[in-house]
Each structure stands twice: as structure tokens, then as C-alpha cells.
Amino acid sequence: MSLLPQLSLILRFPMLIILSRWFSTLSLMGLPMELCKLGSKVTTLRGAMIEVQNIEEFTWLNVSYAPIVKQLLDVDSRAYYFGENPDVEPRLQNPKYIALLNHLRFYIPEIYPQLEKIVFLDDDVVVQKDLTPxxxxxxxGNVNGAVETCLEAYHRYFKYLNFSNPIISSKFDPQACGWAFGMNVFDLVAWRKANVTARYHYxxxxxxDKTLWKLRTLPVGLLAFYGLTEPLDRKWHVLGLGYDLNIDNRLIxxxxxxxxxxxMKPWxxxxxxxxxxxWERYINLGHPYTQDCATS
Structure with a gap:
């Protein structure tokens, strides 16, 4: 399967995008009813099948199995992330940090038990080249293929995790290089063998008590995939177009x-x-869903 170059998916809500070589499938999990992507000029995927999944049908994703579900139902956690606790810093008061859709990436082997390898894309990317290679x-033998981000010192483990806590300092190198979610290759055979989802749960x-890290899904990803990540060439995944004003055009x-x-999302x-x-070159800017996306 030749994966469509220049595929742009534009969403207002978190979503997982899974590319499967074997099933020739692009799978969209957690699809909202109003998709900004409907304004896209891309209307075919060259014979690929699109699979839309409903998170409510994942009956195994329940309190007894998934800590994130337990956290969502916990009164204190909800107060912490939903802005109901005046003692919490405003920057930490964001429901996206405990959104199920943001944590589905840690359950890909359960969602696709027959698959052996997938490419994972976040919803705020543009694919410019063929991803088949x-x-x-x-x-x-590693589980996660990812582009490292430690060209800058602040993207090392000590910037994401609390190394004053012995449970962190005794198990991890503070100078270990961080990496990025957003374009990852996951070997699901190696994932299952290493039981990465159980590591994530742990x-x-x-x-x-939120003392090991505060924000986002990346810190727990750094822990779960520690020692299991293969660095990819930087050209596979260039980051920062939503905050960095000075990315080299040649790199892009x-x-x-x-x-x-x-x-600073492009929509x-x-x-x-x-x-x-x-982003705009692939978008029908006159489409009402696209116009609805253009919010401040």
C-alpha cells in the first residue's frame, strides 16, 4: 500500500489516526460528529479503507482494567483537571490531560489484536511524503520508532519527570533523550512481548498524587517505552509548527x-x-465545517 502523500486531517478534538499496512486501513478512533477535516480537498485514499471506531464499544476499557478510567471518575482528579480546585495552577487545569482519546495510544494492541506493526499519527499533522518505508x-527489537527531541537540553527526561522522587531517580537516566508522539512506528509484537500497556498502567x-509528573501523556510514555524506543531520522517527523517561528524551510x-x-494550530x-x-493548500476554505474551525 502506498500511503497517500500530503494527507491532511484537521480536527478540533483529540483523535487517534492509525495506518495499517496489512489491512490497508486508515482508522479513526473517537471521531467527533462535526469534523473540520470534511473541508479537506483529499477525498480518496487510493483504495485504502477508512475505519471509524466508537470508543464506547471498547467495553474492556473500564475501571477494573484502565487507571485512566478510574481517574476520570475520581472526584478529586476531576476537580484538579476541570478547574474546580482553586489551589491548582491554571496551566494544569485542562481536561485534555485525562481525556480517554489522548490515552488510547497506550491500548493499540488491544484495539488491533491481529496487527503486527502500525504507524501512529496525531490529528494535527500533514503528511507530505509516502510513509510506506x-x-x-x-x-x-524495540517497540517504538520515534524522532528524538533532545537537540535542546530541555527535552531530556529530567525536564519531564520529578527526579527528586526516588522511584524515578532509581530507575531512569535524567539525561536520557526525550522523543515525540505524533508520528510513531509501533511494533505490536514487541509491544505485547514487553507488555508496554502494563508498564503504562503501573x-x-x-x-x-501527581508527584512524578504533572502534564500531558508524553511523560508516562517516556516511562512506559523507556529502553524500548528506536530513534528515527529527523526528516520523518518535523515538530514545532504550532509554536516555533524559526523552523528552517529546508527542513520543512x-x-x-x-x-x-x-x-497555534493552522486552523x-x-x-x-x-x-x-x-495546511491550507489541502483545504476547501469555503466549506462550512472548515469555516467553523477558524476560531481564535
Whole structure:
């Protein structure tokens, strides 16, 4: 299967995008009813099948199995993330940090028990080149193929995790290199063998008091995939188009996937002007759903 270059998916809500070579499938999990992506000029996927899944049908994703579900139902956690606790810093009061859709990435083997390898994409990316070669990359026994982000010192483990806590400092290297979610190759055979989902569960349970890390799904991902991540060439995944004003144009042009991570999404009025055309070229700007996306 030749994965469609220049595939742009634009959403206002978190969603997981899974590319499967074997099933020739693009799977969308947690699809909202009003999709900004309906304004896209991309109308075919060259014979690929689109599968839309409903998270409510994942009956195994329940309190007895998934710590994130337990956290969602916990009164104190809801007060913490939903802005009901005046003692919590405003930047931490964001429901997305405990949104099920943000945590589904840790359950991909359960969602696709027959699959052996997948490519994972976040919802704020544009695919500029054929991703087929990713399926034949040798991950050397690792679970996660990802682009490292430690070109800057602040993307090392000590910036994401609380190394004053012995449970962290005794198990992890503070100088270990961080990596990015958003364009990942996952070997699901190796994932199941290493039981990565159980590792994720363990660390979620350890952090119920929020002393090991505060924000996002990346810190728990760094823990769960520690020692199981294969660095990919930076050209596979160029990040920062949602916050960095100074990304080299040559790097953007050579990238297979460009990622609008950050607050300045290309469909928002506060988007970075020089990057916005990279998204707009694939969008029918006259479509009502696209216009509905253009919010500040």
C-alpha cells in the first residue's frame, strides 16, 4: 500500500489516526460528529479503507482494567483537571490531560489484536511524503520508532519527570533523550512481548498524587517505552509548527510529516502565518465545517 502523500486531517478534538499496512486501513478512533477535516480537498485514499471506531464499544476499557478510567471518575482528579480546585495552577487545569482519546495510544494492541506493526499519527499533522518505508524499518527489537527531541537540553527526561522522587531517580537516566508522539512506528509484537500497556498502567497508578509528573501523556510514555524506543531520522517527523517561528524551510520541505504541535494550530486565527499555507493548500476554505474551525 502506498500511503497517500500530503494527507491532511484537521480536527478540533483529540483523535487517534492509525495506518495499517496489512489491512490497508486508515482508522479513526473517537471521531467527533462535526469534523473540520470534511473541508479537506483529499477525498480518496487510493483504495485504502477508512475505519471509524466508537470508543464506547471498547467495553474492556473500564475501571477494573484502565487507571485512566478510574481517574476520570475520581472526584478529586476531576476537580484538579476541570478547574474546580482553586489551589491548582491554571496551566494544569485542562481536561485534555485525562481525556480517554489522548490515552488510547497506550491500548493499540488491544484495539488491533491481529496487527503486527502500525504507524501512529496525531490529528494535527500533514503528511507530505509516502510513509510506506516506515513499515520495513528495522526497529532492532524495540517497540517504538520515534524522532528524538533532545537537540535542546530541555527535552531530556529530567525536564519531564520529578527526579527528586526516588522511584524515578532509581530507575531512569535524567539525561536520557526525550522523543515525540505524533508520528510513531509501533511494533505490536514487541509491544505485547514487553507488555508496554502494563508498564503504562503501573506508572499511572504510581502517579495518582501527581508527584512524578504533572502534564500531558508524553511523560508516562517516556516511562512506559523507556529502553524500548528506536530513534528515527529527523526528516520523518518535523515538530514545532504550532509554536516555533524559526523552523528552517529546508527542513520543512524535506519532512515526511510536519506536526503543528503547540497552541497555534493552522486552523486557528492565532496560527503562525508562514506555516499556515502548508495546511491550507489541502483545504476547501469555503466549506462550512472548515469555516467553523477558524476560531481564535
Amino acid at each position: 516506515l513499515f520495513s524499518l528495522d526497529l532492532h 506508572w499511572k497508578e504510581q502517579n495518582t 520541505e524535506s519532512a515526511a510529516v510536519i506536526h503543528f504541535n503547540g497552541n 486557528l486565527k492565532l496560527a503562525i502565518g508562514r506555516y499556515k499555507p502548508l
